[in-house]
Amino acid sequence: MSKTVFLQTYGCQMNERDSEEVLGMLRAQGYEIAQRPESADVILLNTCSVREHAETRAYGKMGELSEIKKEKPSLVLGIIGCMAKLHQEAIFKRLPSVDLVAGPAELYDLPYLLAEIQEKRQSRGKGQGVWGEGNAKIVAVDRAFRPLEHKPQADYHKPGVIAFVTIMEGCDKACTYCIVPKTRGQEISRWPEEIIGEMNRLVNAGYQEVTLLGQNVNSYGKRFPDGSGYQGPLGRLRLLENDPDALVDFPQLLRLIDRRTNIKRVRFTTSHPFDAHERLFQAMAECKSVCESLHLPVQSGSNRILRAMRRGYTAEAYLKKIESLRAYVPKVSLSTDIIVGFPGETQEDFQATVRLMREVRYDNAYIFKYSPRPGTDAASREDDVPREVKEARNQALLTLQEEIIHKKLHAFEGRQVEILVEGAGKIAGQWFGRTRGNHGVIVESPKPLGGRCVAVRIARVGTHTLFGDLT
Numbered sequence: 001m002s003k004t005v006f007l008q009t010y011g012c013q014m015n016e017r018d019s020e021e022v023l024g025m026l027r028a029q030g031y032e033i034a035q036r037p038e039s040a041d042v043i044l045l046n047t048c049s050v051r052e053h054a055e056t057r058a059y060g061k062m063g064e065l066s067e068i069k070k071e072k073p074s075l076v077l078g079i080i081g082c083m084a085k086l087h088q089e090a091i092f093k094r095l096p097s098v099d100l101v102a103g104p105a106e107l108y109d110l111p112y113l114l115a116e117i118q119e120k121r122q123s124r125g126k127g128q129g130v131w132g133e134g135n136a137k138i139v140a141v142d143r144a145f146r147p148l149e150h151k152p153q154a155d156y157h158k159p160g161v162i163a164f165v166t167i168m169e170g171c172d173k174a175c176t177y178c179i180v181p182k183t184r185g186q187e188i189s190r191w192p193e194e195i196i197g198e199m200n201r202l203v204n205a206g207y208q209e210v211t212l213l214g215q216n217v218n219s220y221g222k223r224f225p226d227g228s229g230y231q232g233p234l235g236r237l238r239l240l241e242n243d244p245d246a247l248v249d250f251p252q253l254l255r256l257i258d259r260r261t262n263i264k265r266v267r268f269t270t271s272h273p274f275d276a277h278e279r280l281f282q283a284m285a286e287c288k289s290v291c292e293s294l295h296l297p298v299q300s301g302s303n304r305i306l307r308a309m310r311r312g313y314t315a316e317a318y319l320k321k322i323e324s325l326r327a328y329v330p331k332v333s334l335s336t337d338i339i340v341g342f343p344g345e346t347q348e349d350f351q352a353t354v355r356l357m358r359e360v361r362y363d364n365a366y367i368f369k370y371s372p373r374p375g376t377d378a379a380s381r382e383d384d385v386p387r388e389v390k391e392a393r394n395q396a397l398l399t400l401q402e403e404i405i406h407k408k409l410h411a412f413e414g415r416q417v418e419i420l421v422e423g424a425g426k427i428a429g430q431w432f433g434r435t436r437g438n439h440g441v442i443v444e445s446p447k448p449l450g451g452r453c454v455a456v457r458i459a460r461v462g463t464h465t466l467f468g469d470l471t
C-alpha cells in the first residue's frame with residue numbers, strides 16, 4: 001500500500017521546524033518521504049503569509065503542482081500553515097484542485113485529516129487505488145492554538161550538527177503590519193521539562209547546537225498548556241520571589257538548559273525588544289552555552305513609525321537596551337529586521353532608521369519592503385509610499401549594511417576564533433562553520449571536520465564570509 005508524501009516549506013524557521021515535525025508524524029503513520037513531487041501520493045505546501053511575495057510564490061507553486069493531478073487524479077494536494085489559516089476556503093477558488101487546507105494549529109491533526117480525505121473519496125464511489133480519486137475538500141482552521149499536549153512522540157530532525165527546537169507557539173503582540181497573531185493564534189509555551197528532554201535527545205544523537213524558536217521567545221512562560229504561567233499577578237509574584245517552584249520565564253529557561261543539558265551552543269530567535277530585559281542579558285552573560293549573538297528586530301528608527309507600528313518602544317529605549325546588553329555581553333553580535341515604506345514613512349522617518357543603523361552597527365540586517373496584509377490594522381491605511389521610494393530606501397539600507405559588515409569582517413583579520421563546523425563547504429576540501437557570533441567561516445582541511453569545534457585564525461575576508469586557517 002503506497003503512501004508517500006512530498007512537503008515543501010516557505011517562510012520562517014518555525015515553519016521549517018513544523019515541517020520536520022509533520023514529516024516525523026507522517027513517517028510514524030507509514031508514509032515514506034518523496035524527494036520529488038512527481039513521485040508522491042500526497043503533496044503538502046507549508047506556507048507563509050508574512051509578505052505578499054511569499055504567498056504569490058506558494059500560489060504559483062501549487063498551480064504548477066496541480067498539473068500533476070491532471071495525469072494522476074489520486075494525488076492529494078494540501079496547503080498547510082499560515083496561508084491556510086488566513087485564506088481558508090478562498091484557497092479553493094484560486095486553486096480548485098486543492099483537497100486540504102489546514103492551519104498551523106491543526107498540524108497534529110494531519111494524519112486524521114488525510115485519512116478523512118481518503119475515506120471521503122472512497123465513499124463517493126470514486127474509490128480507485130489506495131487514495132481514491134477526485135476532490136474531497138477539507139478545511140481545518142478553527143483551533144485558537146496548537147494543542148501541545150497532543151504533540152506526537154515521533155519526531156524528525158534534519159540530520160546534521162545544528163537543530164531547531166520550538167519552545168513556544170503563537171504571538172500575543174499586535175504589531176499593526178503583522179499577520180502572525182492572526183495566523184498562529186495566541187501564545188502558548190512548552191513545558192521546560194519537555195524542551196530539556198528534547199535537547200538531551202538531540203545531544204545524544206550528536207547535535208552540537210540548538211536554536212530555540214518562538215515568535216517572541218522573550219515572553220516564554222507566559223502561558224503553559226494547562227493555563228498556568230506568569231501572565232497573572234500571582235505568576236509575576238512567584239517569579240520575583242525566585243523560589244524553587246517559581247514559574248519559568250525565558251532567562252530561567254536558558255539557565256536550566258545550560259545546567260541540565262550538554263549542548264555546546266544555544267541560540268534563540270525571535271526576540272521582541274519590548275520583552276527583552278536586563279534579566280535576559282544577565283542570563284546570556286552567565287550561561288556558557290548561550291552564544292554571544294542576538295536577533296533583535298527594531299523595524300524602524302523613527303518613533304512616529306514605531307508608534308504607528310504599535311511596537312511598544314522608542315528608538316531611545318531600544319538603544320538603551322543594546323547598551324545594557326553590550327555591558328553584559330561585550331562581544332555580542334547583533335542582527336535585526338527593518339521594514340521600509342510603512343504607511344506614512346517620510347524621508348525624515350527613514351533618515352532616523354539610517355541613523356539608528358549607523359549607531360548600532362548590526363552584524364546582519366534583513367530589510368523588507370512593506371506590503372499590506374489583509375486584516376491587519378495597517379492595511380486599513382493607504383499604502384502611500386511609492387514602490388520606487390520603497391525600492392530606493394531598501395537599496396540604501398542594504399548598501400549601508402554592506403559597508404558596516406565589510407568593516408566588521410575586516411576587523412577579524414589575524415584574530416583567532418572558535419568555529420563549530422556544520423558541514424562540507426561548496427568546494428572539495430573546504431568546510432563551513434560559524435563563530436559564536438554567527439559569522440560564517442570557511443576553512444580548508446583534508447580531514448573531515450563536520451561537527452567539530454575548531455580554533456581558526458582568520459586569514460582573509462570574502463563578501464560575506466571569513467576564510468580561516470586551522471591553528
Ligand code: 5AD
Nearest residue numbers: 050177178297337338368369370371
Ligand atoms: N510587510 C513587510 N515586512 C513585514 N514583516 C512582517 N510583516 C511585514 C509586512 N506586512 C517583516 C518584519 C518581521 C519579519 C519576519 O518580516 O520585519 O520582523
Ligand code: SF4
Nearest residue numbers: 011012048049050082
Ligand atoms: Fe510566515 Fe510568520 Fe507564518 Fe512564519 S509565522 S510562516 S514568517 S507568516
